[in-house]
Amino acid sequence: MRRRKRIDWEKEEEETSRARIKGLRYTFVSLLAAFGVTGMLKIRHPQLDLYPVLSVMGALLAGAVLLILLTRKK
Numbered sequence: 001m002r003r004r005k006r007i008d009w010e011k012e013e014e015e016t017s018r019a020r021i022k023g024l025r026y027t028f029v030s031l032l033a034a035f036g037v038t039g040m041l042k043i044r045h046p047q048l049d050l051y052p053v054l055s056v057m058g059a060l061l062a063g064a065v066l067l068i069l070l071t072r073k074k
Helices: 011-042 051-071
Strands: none
Touching: 011 051
């Protein structure tokens, strides 16, 4: 029988952390793009009330930024 390779837990933790930050950055960019599209919609149709949508998206962007800042390496 072959023995399994020994797991390097520090390496695994580092890779997991990098993947988490990468995912948060993708989330941030996606929310920023949606924010931009919604802003253009407001410019194109000024009669629309988009304040609730923009406030929720702003809160999500702030949360993504906060998570990126909290999970990055020092």
